[in-house]
Amino acid sequence: xxxxxxxxxxxxxxxxxxxxxxxxxxxxxxxxxxxxxxxxxxxxxxxxxxxxxxxxxxxxxxxxxxxxxxxxxxxxxxxxxxxxxxxxxxxxxxxxxxxxxxxxxxxxxxxxxxxxxxxxxxxxxxxxxxxxxxxxxxxxxxxxxxxxxxxxxxxxxxxxxxxxxxxxxxxxxxxxxxxxxxxxxxxxxxxxxxxxxxxxxxxxxxxxxxxxxxxxxxxxxxxxxxxxxxxxxxxxxxxxxxxxxxxxxxxxxxxxxxxxxxxxxxxxxxxxxx
Amino acid sequence: xxxxxxxxxxxxxxxxxxxxxxxxxxxxxxxxxxxxxxxxxxxxxxxxxxxxxxxxxxxxxxxxxxxxxxxxxxxxxxxxxxxxxxxxxxxxxxxxxxxxxxxxxxxxxxxxxxxxxxxxxxxxxxxxxxxxxxxxxxxxxxxxxxxxxxxxxxxxxxxxxxxxxxxxxxxxxxxxxxxxx
Numbered sequence: 001x002x003x004x005x006x007x008x009x010x011x012x013x014x015x016x017x018x019x020x021x022x023x024x025x026x027x028x029x030x031x032x033x034x035x036x037x038x039x040x041x042x043x044x045x046x047x048x049x050x051x052x053x054x055x056x057x058x059x060x061x062x063x064x065x066x067x068x069x070x071x072x073x074x075x076x077x078x079x080x081x082x083x084x085x086x087x088x089x090x091x092x093x094x095x096x097x098x099x100x101x102x103x104x105x106x107x108x109x110x111x112x113x114x115x116x117x118x119x120x121x122x123x124x125x126x127x128x129x130x131x132x133x134x135x136x137x138x139x140x141x142x143x144x145x146x147x148x149x150x151x152x153x154x155x156x157x158x159x160x161x162x163x164x165x166x167x168x169x170x171x172x173x174x175x176x177x178x179x180x181x182x183x184x185x186x187x188x189x190x191x192x193x194x195x196x197x198x199x200x201x202x203x204x205x206x207x208x209x210x211x212x213x214x215x216x217x218x219x220x221x222x223x224x225x226x227x228x229x230x231x232x233x234x235x236x237x238x239x240x241x242x243x244x245x246x247x248x249x250x251x252x253x254x255x256x257x258x259x260x261x262x263x264x265x266x267x268x269x270x271x272x273x274x
Numbered sequence: 275x276x277x278x279x280x281x282x283x284x285x286x287x288x289x290x291x292x293x294x295x296x297x298x299x300x301x302x303x304x305x306x307x308x309x310x311x312x313x314x315x316x317x318x319x320x321x322x323x324x325x326x327x328x329x330x331x332x333x334x335x336x337x338x339x340x341x342x343x344x345x346x347x348x349x350x351x352x353x354x355x356x357x358x359x360x361x362x363x364x365x366x367x368x369x370x371x372x373x374x375x376x377x378x379x380x381x382x383x384x385x386x387x388x389x390x391x392x393x394x395x396x397x398x399x400x401x402x403x404x405x406x407x408x409x410x411x412x413x414x415x416x417x418x419x420x421x422x423x424x425x426x427x428x429x430x431x432x433x434x435x436x437x438x439x440x441x442x443x444x445x446x447x448x449x450x451x452x453x454x455x
Contacts, residue, residue: 109339
């Protein structure tokens, strides 16, 4: 049994909160640069240049890439041979988020009561914990901005639905986001499980690096979405979507849940394994 | 696409009338941040005939909730938030004298029409570029609703803050095919 103290978890989350918000992911930066190179129209090319400049300034000055530093979503893979000592695990994570957001001059965007809308604070985060084999602890902090989170969609398809129905639903979700959710987008899709699980899969899919050759379905959707020509800021151009990541899970004979989680171009996450 | 125009704030009627959807503009002068909750409060104050904490006459509102400023800095990251959430408040605010808005994304048909009616303007700021846009803000002062945190109203002095005209005073919308998106 390996012992990990809550203090180590907190300090890790502090560092990850800041890193995720100020240093754009390498894969995302790579795809933005690729989109910039590929674009020939003047306006979208200029906007992509500004996005790259923004990422550069953010990293240099340790400034948030986007003022919406998100609802912090924390994914944990906890090895089953680990013992957490010195306090409460969830509290340690939330303390890390609060301290990290204060230290990193990140935004307090969380209202404790979703109905009364009190003065916003930094936490709690949404925490997902998976127990896995071994004695490692992997923590990912992924701040999710709500301009794009608001455009998430869930559809409970009939089990007899065709693949074209699912593709159309995904395309329609992007169309209805239009220019509002900060394109070029990255798309996380969850297919299967239950309603809640499909949504979790969609969010998790966004953690996978983009730009690698994915499944045939992912490639086809990416091509179709980019044909929409929504483009950066929704002002036209080749880059509507930088990547499509799909995760699937077994489901029930009576259903076929599909969730689409859209990310803005500032897809953020940072991971550390202890 | 026309040449970049430079405008000194407050917006003058004659200048607004010269703007066309798609124009690139650099704004210098005072703008006020306000987003969801500040809009709700401003609207309630207008309806209750109360004095407003900011003079809306000829003013330009920026839909923005910045990150905190580091020591010695003016402001943190400060890009635009989604404008459509403020759509329902726009008719009342324009009637109260507001002349322009800066945000991101599409507006409702109602907003397009009232912008035309009041000869106002809607600007788009580079979305998701909060770090970059912070470099154009020279001063920031809290003016109202401090209890709202980042949603409080800040008076910002900006210099050559880059925007694109989204909807001009004639109701022309840069996002043309609504049905397509």
